[in-house]
């Protein structure tokens with residue numbers, strides 16, 4: 154994506170994708186966004202070639218089952234439209250579960266995005282503050298091994314270096330872990346793996362009855378390498 | 385997605401996006417503010433149901449009424465069904481997440497016979513008794529509609545009310561009657577159904593008594609009361625230019641089967657293919673004007689953001705104003721980067737021009753449906769496609785750079801012999817020769833012909849409704865023979881499972897005595913039968929045997945010309961006399977001109993309907 158934006162045709166959109174939209178895959182989100190932009194009657198820039206495609210670039214795709222308050226998309230237009238107007242037009246063509254919260258000309262590259270903060274809420278048997286702290290300590294111990302399914306079969310990997318910090322809390326029903334995880338394009342950590350680690354090492358969500366146990370993940374914010382806010 | 389219970393299991397099922405709802409343009413009303421809650425159920429998956437044009441139209445029509453809230457319901461996939469059973473989650477509507485038992489009406493669109501088991505399984509998952517007779521005052525009214533209900537008898541015992549014909553007007557009249565009776569305190573289930581039976585296009589199965597002869601054939605249908613009509617006439621919308629058409633589409637988040645704008649160009653068909661039920665039951669033909677169509681297309685584009693418009697009808701080439709329509713559409717679709725697709729387009733000089741004019745016109749590949757391998761048999765079935773037509777068309781396609789041709793046929797047609805079967809292979813070979821007639825530089829690369837052969841099911845309300853269905857042995861022998869005579873490796877041959885067609889025939893041609901067998905199949909887990917992986921022939925044979933149903937009675941036996949047919953209770957406009965005439969002509973090998981050439985007096989004109997042909 155062009156980052157030199159002197160033509161002011163590339164607009165960065167920060168948006169949220171919450172509620173039931175956590176079950177919409179990234180691929181489906183891209184298709185959906187395309188239709189939203191057409192509905193919004195924005196002058197889209199199309200790539201050249203046999204099968205012209207609009208230019209939409211997303212940062213750090215979200216996996217199914219994670220909500221987010223910090224999604225980013227760069228949209229290339231074919232003519233100048235004020236970013237606020239872009240935001241308004243798009244928002245009136247979306248449902249409340251997906252809304253643009255900011256629109257601006259980007260200065261940072263998506264490759265500058267290094268960390269993401271997630272809020273992971275867990276309702277499980279025996280949940281309490283000590284249990285939450287124990288989960289935190291497991292994630293912050295010297296090594297955090299987890300089995301990953303790769304193409305060449307199961308493999309044990311250490312994800313410790315991809316975890317920057319974890320804070321733990323308990324509200325009487327849910328244990329909440331606020332975790333800063335790597336979002337680097339070459340070392341992206343899927344927060345579902347945190348759940349996996351805690352299932353294996355802390356015994357959370359062991360009750361097979363899904364109505365008694367539950368967890369949710371929300372992406373809260375994005376950061377540069379020095380933990381300043383990514384924009 | 386409002387249903388909290390479902391949200392906890394969504395993380396553990398495939399494609400959770402099927403169940404979430406909350407789509408842009410879906411209709412949310414306040415349940416306190418409406419008088420009637422209407423659940424529109426599609427007995428198949430979300431991806432298929434969301435693509436159905438009938439559902440899109442009726443969802444829109446019903447929701448235009450401020451007193452009624454129409455919501456959608458789809459069949460869950462088996463993994464979700466298991467979870468719902470495990471956690472006692474009843475089947476719910478997509479919009480509100482409320483269980484079906486909260487609704488006043490629960491309507492099913494019955495698109496193919498093999499969806500019957502899914503519909504009943506959905507009722508069970510909703511906690512609604514499957515038999516009409518077991519429902520009480522506070523259970524919703526269960527409605528059936530769609531193309532299958534031209535013979536609804538096999539499932540008649542499961543539905544309180546059946547909507548025969550087009551639903552745009554009837555469904556609203558039903559809701560209005562319901563609201564009125566609720567308002568003035570006269571509502572009782574039985575009284576409502578009795579009153580509804582007076583609405584044209586409404587069939588209340590429980591208001592008829594069916595008796596049978598000793599040989600198992602039907603003796604008569606007797607209305608229980610004087611005021612109940614002896615025959616139920618199908619309803620049609622007479623002027624499609626004036627009929628409501630959706631201005632907005634519910635936009636799915638996940639990819640669906642027909643994920644695009646679908647523009648219905650006309651209803652009915654001027655052809656009279658003798659095996660085709662749609663060609664008879666949707667008569668008379670009613671066209672929309674190009675102005676109406678362009679307006680509808682533009683409006684849907686603005687409100688949806690789809691970049692593809694599909695023009696659909698039974699045979700799009702027969703639309704009398706096709707050149708004007710495509711010109712008008714292309715004038716704005718091309719600049720807007722919207723592509724047009726014309727799936728049932730006949731390849732002729734017009735379409736050649738069209739294909740060349742704009743690259744954005746998609747013809748959906750090159751497919752032809754000669755249906756039979758020889759001219760003799762094509763005359764018998766009144767399929768007016770000649771070999772020359774076909775060769776000319778494939779020639780155009782080849783010159784246009786397309787090299788894959790798909791040909792559709794049917795096996796087991798009346799009067800069919802092995803010669804006709806061999807004709808299928810010969811026709812495919814001729815298509816290949818046609819390719820080699822082109823000078824080498826003009827040939828597109830990689831010629832391939834795919835032959836797809838379905839098994840003939842004699843459908844109600846066709847000139848072939850009395851015919852025998854070929855036995856499984858005979859169908860399989862023909863399939864085998866065809867396989868043997870095709871030696872060219874450039875010809876690919878697919879055929880349908882004859883056992884599926886046999887069960888389809890039983891369900892399409894059956895009467896009320898089938899109900900226990902269908903109920904038993906559902907009891908034993910049948911659902912999503914239209915999916916190969918769930919269709920279980922042995923289960924069907926077994927449940928029929930245990931319920932005393934002989935499948936041969938409805939298939940290989942054939943029906944006598946003077947026999948009372950299960951579907952005689954319905955009047956589709958087209959008369960039995962016409963169907964009989966057509967049957968005779970079939971056996972004489974005589975074709976019948978299309979409605980555009982000459983009216984053959986089928987009887988459908990008495991239904992009204994604005995068109996240029998009916999006399």
Ligand code: SF4
Pocket residue numbers: 667668669979982983984985986987988989997998999
């Ligand atoms: S009445 Fe005549 S023109 Fe009309 S549908 Fe029947 S055959 Fe065709």
